[in-house]
Amino acid sequence: MSSVYYEDSPVEEQLLLPYTHIRQIPSKEMRKRIQSSFNHWLRVPKDKFDEIVDITEMLHVCSLIADDIQDDTQCRRGIPSAHVVYGVPLAINSFTIVLMKILERCMRLHPKAALIYREQVLMMFRGQGEEVYWRDNFVCPKEEHYKRMLTKKTAGVFLFCYRALQLFSEEKIDYTDFVIKLGFYFQLRDDYCNICQQKGLEEMSQLTNENSRDFYDDLTEGKFTLPIIYATRTSKADTVLNILRQKTRDITLKKYFVSLLEECGGLQYTREIMKDLDSSLRDEIKKFGGNPALIAVMDEMLSWQNS
Template sequence: MGTTPVVGTAFLQTLPTNTIGDIEHYMRRTHDIARAEAAVLYSTDATDQAALGLLTGTSGGTDLDTAARIRLHQAVAAPVLHLLDNPGRSWRPYVAAAVLCLLGADPERYRPLTAVTELLHVSALVIDDIQDNSPTRRGRPSVHEIFGTAPAITAGTLGYYTFDALIQRVPQADAATMLRIYRLYLRDLRAAHAGQALDLAGHHTAFDQAVATGDARPLLDQIRTAHRLKTGMLVRSTAEVSAILGGADETQLDAICAYFEAVGIAYQITDDVFDLYGQCTPDEHQQGITTRSPAEDLRNGEVTYPVAHATRLLDTTDRQRLRDALRQRSGTGALQASDLLMRCGAVDACTAEARELVDTTWDALAPLLPPTPHKAMVRALGWYAAQRETDHIPRTAALG
């Protein structure tokens, strides 16, 4: 000890206050940071001229009186605040900070990155709920249900453009690096729209072929591509921006990007599974809160990850029953489809694929990172994304 050699037996005691038993609660704390940083654009004060001017680009000589500012705030800020002030799991802004910590960079100087990520996600949810005709989000009416479809589209789209205002609030790298960051953000935003387009187009032709043949590979490949573009690349983008600003070398950068893209895809896979139950946590279930209508995707006749896996696990008769149930686009059809998915092992197949995806990319990343608590938490995030748990609502009550 010090300069004196010692020999003996040591005991290490881990105290409860030093353990994290609920990773969702741990990550959700990041939302408070993201919300505080987003306030520079999204103020709850409708007369805040500085925030509204920065958000809307009206601070450069456009003269708005108080009445006009209030109207503009109600049109473009209030819809986003409806979701922003009702946080979800908030693991995406956590990624922005965690990657910096993995690389030994001080995350405090880069706090606005958490808001970049959260605003991008919230804006996408606003648009997504319109396209899916979803009546609820996070246990509340969806934005378009409160503010109307047209205002929601405008407000949600504007949220995509907050990147520039926020990225300028972090320490700036050299011009070439900043240009690289802008380009990758725009690239991944385009990719997300491509993924959404594929999702909206659906996978029914490939599904019908899988039902006829029992070969699910082309169908699964289609859905994997959509999930990667829609979700995986946006999570990758968050990690990539933080890694570049945090000084990652190219080997680290490639491995970080691959891992967090896998986390995003795994989360989307388990999101498809959670659709069967309405996406509630145990605490939310006890409070009677359902964050999304149970089996909403199946009720809409969508071909999800569990459906795709089921086409290789069911026999010909049951595959046809699954197809017919989805074509009903009803609660009864959703219940029938859900029963088939549960019985054939499709849910377990989804979980296994998500876990393998995260485990494989982690094995490549782990040797490149020093052993720190942040490394352990980022690994736990992968496990969480791939095998989230929920209280299973009785399906007869939820879907009937």
């Protein structure tokens, strides 16, 4: 078969517009800084390091586009989501092309990189799928199942970066459990900030505040998060579930819902877990010999304490 069929499309740039639409928008880059901090320990040559960080960013952007479609998120980082601007079909096609481009780059990078990519992408999408299944079928997961889902959803991208970097490192200490715990803490914090502190969000819109339509958009999506799962074990369970089921955009009802989560102890429970995770991660960083860049990001992530 002629190689012409395997070449980039004559309209390749147009096919990738949904992807470039999201990638070009600035964020706080906490994820990227965390991933970059791994190299304090691994000391991978700059060319390989830059390549892996760029591939990881490509994967992250693809996950954002998919997540926005699945959640029908209208706004990402202060602008309309990719599927809102370009439509769902082109957005799906765009991130699928990029996922395959990542696979090509992984195959050129290292014989084991493609295997790592396959494992971590499956982990990531299974985590997202579990969250969507619970939401769409209104099934409140057990806390341990929720924690595993959150780990799959976020730690998968962190693990890809770490595992790919270690292919080129002489440092063979196993940081896997640490990276998993870090990914869980990162996403738990992001979910908490979506409720209580919009300015702390990694993907924060500059327009977001407690009176805007995207305030606590996880509630509008009907998403089960840890404070809600905790609340279902209290006397407020019926009220909490009735409001969650509505997928409301009403600001007054959202604020009331947040007050319920505070009153029943769900938010305090989440804060206690985050405090323990922060302390545990810092202890492990110290055991690994320290990491100033990662500690700087950890310090910034403590902004949730100001809510």
